[in-house]
Amino acid sequence: MFATFEPHHLLSITDPSIDTNKTYHQTFQGYQISAPNTRFFVLHKKIIKLIELKHIGDTMGVFYLLKRNEIASIPLNIESCIAASQLFKGWDEMKGEPYFFLPYFSPKAIAPTNAQLTALSLPTQLQQDEKGVIIATSSVKSKDIEALPLTKEDSLSFLFWLTVWYGKFEAKAQQLNSIKIHLPLFGQYLHLQEVVEKCITALQQEGLFFESSSNVHQGKISFQITSNDREVLQIFADWYKRIENFTQITKKDVVAQAKQALVAFIASQQLENVDQVQERLTQSIVKVLVK
Numbered sequence: 001m002f003a004t005f006e007p008h009h010l011l012s013i014t015d016p017s018i019d020t021n022k023t024y025h026q027t028f029q030g031y032q033i034s035a036p037n038t039r040f041f042v043l044h045k046k047i048i049k050l051i052e053l054k055h056i057g058d059t060m061g062v063f064y065l066l067k068r069n070e071i072a073s074i075p076l077n078i079e080s081c082i083a084a085s086q087l088f089k090g091w092d093e094m095k096g097e098p099y100f101f102l103p104y105f106s107p108k109a110i111a112p113t114n115a116q117l118t119a120l121s122l123p124t125q126l127q128q129d130e131k132g133v134i135i136a137t138s139s140v141k142s143k144d145i146e147a148l149p150l151t152k153e154d155s156l157s158f159l160f161w162l163t164v165w166y167g168k169f170e171a172k173a174q175q176l177n178s179i180k181i182h183l184p185l186f187g188q189y190l191h192l193q194e195v196v197e198k199c200i201t202a203l204q205q206e207g208l209f210f211e212s213s214s215n216v217h218q219g220k221i222s223f224q225i226t227s228n229d230r231e232v233l234q235i236f237a238d239w240y241k242r243i244e245n246f247t248q249i250t251k252k253d254v255v256a257q258a259k260q261a262l263v264a265f266i267a268s269q270q271l272e273n274v275d276q277v278q279e280r281l282t283q284s285i286v287k288v289l290v291k
Contacts, residue, residue, distance in 0.1 A: 001270060003277045009207070010289075011063040011262075011277070013039040013050060024053045028062055028289035029229075030211035031204055041265070043258050043288050048265035061288040063262060066207040070285050071231050076239050077157035078122070079143035084161035085124055085135050086142055087192055092131070102126070102165060103184050104220075105133040116164065119242045146195055152206045155199035159210065159225065160236050162196075167225075169240065176237050176246040178228040185214075185221040193223050200225070207285055208232055229287070230255060259286050 002014045010033065020037045027033075035053060042051045043061040051060065086100045110126045110133060117124050124137045145158050159181070163169065167181035185192060193214065200210045210227040227233070230251035237246040259281070266277055 002272050003266075003274075005065055005280060008033045008035065009064050009066050011041045011065055012053075013041075015039055018052055020054070022054075026053060026056060026291060028064075028291050029209045030200065031064070031209055031289055041262065043261070046257075046261070048258075048261050056291060058291055061258075061290040063258075064207065064287040064289050065280055065284040066287075067280070067284050068207065071208075071235065073238050074153050074156065074235060076160070077143065077153045079141055080145060080154045080157035081122060081161040082124070082137060082142040083145040084158050084165060085137055088189060090131060099131065100135045100137070101131060102133045102135065103186070107133060113164075116243050120164075120239075145199070150199060150202045152203060152208065155203050156208070156232070156235060158199055159196075159203075160239055162225070163236065169236070169244065169246070171244075171246060174246055175248040175250055176233050177250045178226060179233065179236055181225040183223040183225065185223050190221070196223065196225060203232075207287070209287070209289065231285070255286065255288055258288050262286075 004012055004014050008031075015038065018037050018039065022037065023034050024037060025032065025034050038053050039050045040053060040056060041063050042049050042056060043063070044051075044059065056062070088101050088103055090099050090101055091097075092099050105126075107128050110128060114125050117126075124135055127134050127136050143154060143158070145154065162181050162183060163179050166183050167179060169176060170178045170180055183192065183196065193212075197212060200212060203210065208231055209229045210225055210232070212223065212225050215222045215224060228251055230249050233246075233249045233251070237249065240246070263278075263281065266274060266281075271277060
């Protein structure tokens with residue numbers, strides 16, 4: 001047997017005998033792949049197995065190996081945060097100038113949110129007037145988040161600030177499990193889904209994963225973005241620590257245990273290129289992407 005990582009950085013076995021002359025499509029935590037039938041190294045109920053692509057089912061995880069070091073921390077890009085603050089734009093006819101607002105934002109949340117903004121040293125405050133809850137921002141330049149290419153700092157900072165405005169940090173005690181964003185979409189703002197998806201696609205190329213979906217409730221569209229990627233959570237936790245200190249990231253221990261199990265499983269298989277696989281494991285960031 002010969003192991004490979006291409007074309008999707010997923011650990012699999014080359015086996016022409018199971019080729020069905022069909023292309024199969026699977027999605028793992030927002031990561032879409034298309035490939036002929038292949039045996040993948042799969043984590044299922046804490047056990048490593050070799051499963052054909054066409055048979056991989058829900059709750060099964062594949063191993064993603066990208067040759068780079070783990071991202072310890074990156075700087076928060078203020079311009080990208082401002083871009084997340086200026087998604088919803090109106091025009092003040094009395095003043096003859098634009099203003100930015102938060103749709104469906106509860107006025108009761110203004111005071112605690114402003115306290116968070118101050119703690120994070122962001123040049124932004126919320127106010128309520130007859131137009132609703134508006135965002136008062138200093139003259140800091142906004143990043144054009146629709147321009148490509150985007151750096152990971154741009155995209156992560158943008159999504160972090162969407163989490164502050166429209167989402168939440170899902171945690172148990174001081175253990176951060178995931179982040180979730182509910183971005184409201186309507187009218188001329190429906191295109192924002194494409195803007196966010198560009199950020200998600202750019203981050204996938206860096207080995208950083210988010211999932212997205214659209215939900216309609218009582219005529220309102222909510223674009224939901226989630227992530228439990230351990231690197232994303234660690235970066236967001238570092239940026240958010242002035243407000244809440246998360247000391248544990250759920251996926252870290254889970255992936256470490258899965259990697260140990262994978263190493264043991266590989267040693268038990270008759271791989272022709274076992275040395276190459278072991279080298280790749282030591283040189284790569286390893287993630288388990290679950291269907």
